[in-house]
Amino acid sequence: MIPYLARRLGGVVLLLLGITFVVFGMMYLAPGDVTLMLVPNVPSHEQIGALRREFGLDQPLPVRYARFLGQLVHGDLGTSWIDRRPVLPQVLDALGYTVRLAASALALSLVLGLAAGTVSALRSRSVADDVVMTATLLGISTPVFVTGLLLIYCLSFRLGWFPTSGAGSWRHLVLPSLTLASFLVAYNARMMRSCLLEVLGQDYVRTARAKGLAERRVWGVHAGKNALIPMVTVLGLQVGLLLGGSVITETIFAYPGIGQLMISGITARDTPLVQGCVLVSAAGFILVNLLVDLSYVVLDPRIRLTGR
Amino acid sequence: MPAPAPDTVLAREESPPVPASGRRRAAGALRHRRAAIGVGLVLALAGAAAGAGWLAPHDPVASDLGRRLLAPSAEYPLGTDWIGRCLLSRLLYGLRLTVLVGVVTVLAGGGLGVLLGLVAGFYGRLWETVIMRGTDLLLSFPYFLLTIVLVAVLGASLLNAMVAIAVWTTPHFVRVVRAVTLSLREREFVEAARALGRTEAGILLRHVLPGCAAPLVVQASVFCAQNMLMSASLSFLGLGAQPPSPELGAMLAAGRAYLRVAPQVVAVPAAGIFVAVLAFNLVGDALRSVVDRRTPGRP
Numbered sequence: 001m002i003p004y005l006a007r008r009l010g011g012v013v014l015l016l017l018g019i020t021f022v023v024f025g026m027m028y029l030a031p032g033d034v035t036l037m038l039v040p041n042v043p044s045h046e047q048i049g050a051l052r053r054e055f056g057l058d059q060p061l062p063v064r065y066a067r068f069l070g071q072l073v074h075g076d077l078g079t080s081w082i083d084r085r086p087v088l089p090q091v092l093d094a095l096g097y098t099v100r101l102a103a104s105a106l107a108l109s110l111v112l113g114l115a116a117g118t119v120s121a122l123r124s125r126s127v128a129d130d131v132v133m134t135a136t137l138l139g140i141s142t143p144v145f146v147t148g149l150l151l152i153y154c155l156s157f158r159l160g161w162f163p164t165s166g167a168g169s170w171r172h173l174v175l176p177s178l179t180l181a182s183f184l185v186a187y188n189a190r191m192m193r194s195c196l197l198e199v200l201g202q203d204y205v206r207t208a209r210a211k212g213l214a215e216r217r218v219w220g221v222h223a224g225k226n227a228l229i230p231m232v233t234v235l236g237l238q239v240g241l242l243l244g245g246s247v248i249t250e251t252i253f254a255y256p257g258i259g260q261l262m263i264s265g266i267t268a269r270d271t272p273l274v275q276g277c278v279l280v281s282a283a284g285f286i287l288v289n290l291l292v293d294l295s296y297v298v299l300d301p302r303i304r305l306t307g308r
Numbered sequence: 309m310p311a312p313a314p315d316t317v318l319a320r321e322e323s324p325p326v327p328a329s330g331r332r333r334a335a336g337a338l339r340h341r342r343a344a345i346g347v348g349l350v351l352a353l354a355g356a357a358a359g360a361g362w363l364a365p366h367d368p369v370a371s372d373l374g375r376r377l378l379a380p381s382a383e384y385p386l387g388t389d390w391i392g393r394c395l396l397s398r399l400l401y402g403l404r405l406t407v408l409v410g411v412v413t414v415l416a417g418g419g420l421g422v423l424l425g426l427v428a429g430f431y432g433r434l435w436e437t438v439i440m441r442g443t444d445l446l447l448s449f450p451y452f453l454l455t456i457v458l459v460a461v462l463g464a465s466l467l468n469a470m471v472a473i474a475v476w477t478t479p480h481f482v483r484v485v486r487a488v489t490l491s492l493r494e495r496e497f498v499e500a501a502r503a504l505g506r507t508e509a510g511i512l513l514r515h516v517l518p519g520c521a522a523p524l525v526v527q528a529s530v531f532c533a534q535n536m537l538m539s540a541s542l543s544f545l546g547l548g549a550q551p552p553s554p555e556l557g558a559m560l561a562a563g564r565a566y567l568r569v570a571p572q573v574v575a576v577p578a579a580g581i582f583v584a585v586l587a588f589n590l591v592g593d594a595l596r597s598v599v600d601r602r603t604p605g606r607p
Contacts, residue, residue, distance in 0.1 A: 018445045026461045134342065137593060141586035143537055145544050145560060146578040149567060157568050244452025248541055263545055266460040278449075278457055285450040 008293070012286055019282050020072065024065055027271045055081060077279070078272035087276035091258060095280060097167055098257035101249070102242040104173060105180035106235075112181070113188020114231075120189065121196035121227075122219060132189060139186030144245050148179040148252040165254035176253045183245045184238060191234045195227040202226075229299050236292035243281050346590025353587055357404040366394035368401040368554045377570040387572045389563060395576045398554040402577060405555050406584050409470055410536040414528050417474030417535075421481025422524065426512050428482065429489025440486070443479040455538060459547045466539075466555060469548035473535050484527055488520045522599045529592035533585045540581045556581045 052058045056067060071078060077087040120132040155175065156164045162174050199205065200223055208222045209215075247259030254260070258277050265273035356363065365385070372392035380387045386395040428439040446454060458472035492498060493516070501511045542548035543557030551562055556577040563573035 015445070015448050019448065022445065023457060026457060137342070137589055138586065141533065141537075141582055141589050143540055143544075143557075143578075143581055143585070145541065145557075146582060149560070149564065149574055149578065153567055153571060153574075240450035243450040247452060247456065248545065251545055262456070263547075266456070266547070274457070274460055278453060281450055281453055282448065286448060 005294075008290055012290055015286055016279075016283055020069065020279060021065075023275055023278050024068060027275055028061060028064065072279075077276040080270050080273050082268050082270045082273070087272050090261065090273070091276045091280050094256060094258040094261040094277075095284075097255065098243075098246055098250070098259065101173065101176050101180060101255060101257060102239070102246055104177040105184065105246075106238065106242060108177060108181040109184035109188050113185045114192050116185070116189040117192025118196060118219075118224075120193040121200065124197060129193075132193070136186035136189045139182060140190075142182070144179060144183050144248045145252055147182045148175070148249060151175050151178055152252075167255050172253075172255070176249050176255050179252070180242065180245050180249045184241060187234070187238070187241070188231075192227065192231060195230045196223060199223045199227045229296070232292055232295060232299060236289040239288045240285050243285060342590055343594030346587055346594055349583060349587030350591055353403060353407055353584055356400055357407040360400040360404045364394070364397035364400045366397045368397040369393065369552045377566065377573070380572070386576050387570070389559075389573050390566050390570075393552075395572065398559060399556075399576050399580050401554040402556040402559060403580055403584060405466070405549070405553070406536050406540065406581065409466070409473070409539040410532040410584075410588065413470050413473045413477055413535040413539070414532050416470075417477030418481045418524075418528055418531065420474070421478040422485050422517070422520070424478070425482040425485025425520075426489055426516060429486035430493055430508075430512055430516060436486075439482060443482045446475070446479040452538065452541070455542065456545075456547065459542060464547045464550065466543070466549035466553065469539055469542045472542075473538050476538070477531055477535060480531065481524075481527060484523050485520050488523060489516055492516050492519045526592055526596045526599050529588050529595055533588035533592060536581070536588070537585050556584075 049058075056064055059067070068078070075088065077091065079086050080090070116132050116136070120129045123129050152164050152175065155161050162171050164175070166172050205218060205223055208218045213222075243259070246257055247263065249255065250257040250260040251263055258281060262274055262277035262281075264270075265277060365383075370393065372388070375384070375388050375392040376390055378384055378388040378392075384394050384396065386399065389395055389398070424439050424443075428436040449457075455469070455472040455476045458475060459469055462468035462471065498511060498515055501515050506514070539548055540555070540557030540560075543555045544561045546561065549555030549558045551558055559577040560574060560581075563577065566573045
């Protein structure tokens, strides 16, 4: 266990290093002089020179990257080029909002998706299965922003139940959560269906049936539990989907999460802010997937983790 | 009376239901209908994309401020937007862009992925290490974030969005092709081709690549849908096509402000994106069920 953990953590650090390299390299190789856009009116040479010194842009690229990594190790993501505030507190603040949104959307989509997927698998090739499969296909094909605007139109404009934007109360969270969840329900239902179908074809399910167990026990105890193990993997991947989907959801509902912060950073060409958002998102994604891998040991006693 | 063969009881999940009940037959018909609808929609999309120039009643970017936010009429079958542009014409040209983006990004990104996957799977060693590490790195970005970052760097335009989406597509194709190539590399027919003196490139193209065809077709269709969605999403965020381009995502973003007064301004592009993505997903789904049946053991 310990050697495995050490190896995995080492891998995570390397992967994060790779991500900083890619993000840093891309942001700084971007065409156009950013400083020109940050100075109002027509900037003088002195103004531009001062800005470039302030941001460290007068240094060669490897030096800048080394300095960036040095700051990163100390938990410093640099300061915003626009409002000169440190990036990390801003990102963490926004992350809190995003986590709240993502968690409620994930919970909602798991409940609905697992239920629909189970019905679909247990009544495989029935009308119910077909309805679920058709519905999930429609769900997968609906862009997040279309769902969001549809919800705004129906539940906000027509019925006036929920506010269309902002954050604060639970009422603000309803529409964004529904929007983001709709994106995932379909994935969850399809995944649950195929996992369960796979398990239902296994020998131990046959055995359980052969020894005369009630179908309810066969599904609940023998099939259900084992079908959930691959679902946990998907859970890790879903954090990625959630982060991506929340960028759009947050934009539609003016929800102050990390996605909106990133888009505003991109629009303002605030490189350190964008870098911070991407790094924190990617790190969260990678860590969740590490936790998912570790949770296998608990869920599936057949798996033994080794250092190799 | 002979006892029923044990298989008829145990294999009821796998075997096709021979004496199909009415409901089962209904479900089967629905499943086939989904595939047929998908193919029909894709053909219709291709028609709309190719014939946008003839089918569109008006110029998609010509505005007429005297005819703003009109309801559907004979002259403007889907109504007009907030500066009096014909929504039907914009929809048709938008569908053309959407289909174009989907197909081109899959051809470019997927094509590169196929090439890299073949090399990684067939030659192994350093090639494989470098290509697969790069693939892992790209895939470790949360979904959609990689394209956003790329567009942020390159600048917001439809072309840059397409480049970013193609880059995002590549690692997914690398994985599929490499996996198939690995399994084909040691097969007898590859050895035979080598013994007959075929060049490495010849073996890859004539003997290994065709083996990847089935999973690739599924992958291409699914990613076509995915990429159209992503392009519309980027444009919606203001990172893709810019107004006045009739790109559907950009139309939606700009039309949002008129959702309350003239819902058709939002509904038309929304329906366009939905139908286009659905069409390719339907086809991909149908293809997948055919391919999965042919290659047992695939998850």
